[in-house]
Amino acid sequence: MKECKICIIGFGAVGQGVAQAISLKKDIIKDKYNTNLKVVAVADSSSSVVSQKGLDEELLVETKELNGNLKDYPEHSGKLTGMEILETVDYDCLIEATPTNIKNGEPARSLTLKAFDDGKDVVTSNKGHLALNFKELMDAADKNNVDFKFEATVGGAMPIINFVEETLSSCEIESIIGILNGTTNYILSRMTSEGSSYINTLNESQELGIAETDPTQDVEGIDAACKTVILANAILGIDATYSDVEVEGISKITSEAINLAKKEGYLIKLIGEVSQDALKVSPRLVKQGSAYDLNGTLNMATVKTDLAGDVTVVGKGAGSLETASAMITDLINIIKNK
């Protein structure tokens, strides 16, 4: 029986989802891949727990839910930072789930580079460092001969990176066009069905917890733009960074514009486009009844290929357990190759 010792740095919705998913799946993974998953350290921004014997994933989530931090967990070890954990703990794979930071990619960038330097594999859900420093990170992973997986960064539970790599490996990819942000898709769908204004719909989405208190990253297209950069690098081999994306969000879309489009058989959607010629996120008219005609927080992407024609995937763009499922798939891919 092999063992995979895991550090989870970042214990918000996604980090907790990973702990839950590991708890749900570790027996199956033991049977199927002959590998024992053991969470040996977890850190959020104010607390951390470490145990080389392995932590109880369910208790971690319960403790965090009760108190908002991990201080009441039995093995609570004080306030080690993520970096201090990576410096002191014996582990195999870093699950990096800190919040996306589009200014400088930290702390994800430093944590990831540190893990690579130490010869550890990394699975991340973080878009910031990838959108800013994709090449630096991939080069460091290659140099240290470690695995670096980031399926969860684009589309949450909608497979796209592994999807293209594993199921379309015979094809050249010409472009990827899709709805890459669930929050804005929810807002635009509601504005279309209700005829409501942008501001009222945004407020409603915030009350429902679909939009964040500071919705800037979503509504201004920043989140979708990060995803286009990741797809451009990972799938089309374009050496792009965040500043290369032409970005326009949805905050100037009026209900009048939506109604006008609707009358002519169109919808307004926030569309991300990635090709050798275009790297952009903008509101666009799409036909009612087309593949882009998706409601709610769903994500979709159409991959244009040379041999297989157009192939489309649709899935949940967010959600704690859903995003975690993509990270566990990445983890399984790493384990399988050991």
Added chain:
Amino acid sequence: MKECKICIIGFGAVGQGVAQAISLKKDIIKDKYNTNLKVVAVADSSSSVVSQKGLDEELLVETKELNGNLKDYPEHSGKLTGMEILETVDYDCLIEATPTNIKNGEPARSLTLKAFDDGKDVVTSNKGHLALNFKELMDAADKNNVDFKFEATVGGAMPIINFVEETLSSCEIESIIGILNGTTNYILSRMTSEGSSYINTLNESQELGIAETDPTQDVEGIDAACKTVILANAILGIDATYSDVEVEGISKITSEAINLAKKEGYLIKLIGEVSQDALKVSPRLVKQGSAYDLNGTLNMATVKTDLAGDVTVVGKGAGSLETASAMITDLINIIKNK
């Protein structure tokens, strides 16, 4: 540089597509996977060519297109059957593309078992032997420690088998529901948009080459039923065979029924369903605007999972090069593991 010597048995649309795709992709595959693809034998039902030095894929397709057989190809070796080729030729991987036979799965079954016995890998586009003898074939592949890949059998260029295996490996699959036959989807879509009768639309589809001269396998749901059996076995681990499927085709669907559904916001689609409780193909009402609302010959499948929620794929269900692309992806997966 590694080498992969290939026999293509069956040289209709799919077999020719594979030859074309190999011609288009062999340089990329050489660079990326350090493997030289070499077609050493090809057979159709009336002719065959063999050359251990390697055949010219473009010339094979041209010869077949001109004459309907391979007799004018320079290395034409007389009329070796597929089985005789497997007995005499030195090869690594069989590309099995003979027509689907739902009576006894032949010649695909015997060819595949022969290849396995000789320790060769097999990539197939053939549904018959899989729908009738899935377990026998998988057991034989396991026993001989060879690879057996069949992505092309379900959905043509719509990835579904590798898709679930590689990109949803963290999830348990609860069910798969989808449109698994392009011809019937075309007929039903046209009946809906034109208000035309079943028989007129079928005739039109035959004139366009979308439906075959004998359309039974498609319109009676047999093709879709084979696919549900393959998905049940390969993805849900259900030991099912063709006779376990409840099958109803579309030949009794009237334009009146379609119009009635349309007025209420519904469409009639031929839906395949695979779960622990159900294995069936039947015409069903689906909502306009739902994921099932797809026109033309497209295929789609919604995979219901425990962690990732519902994930949907859409792609071209048929086409020579499109189906071949799935077989080349399978071939690449085999090469990668060598």
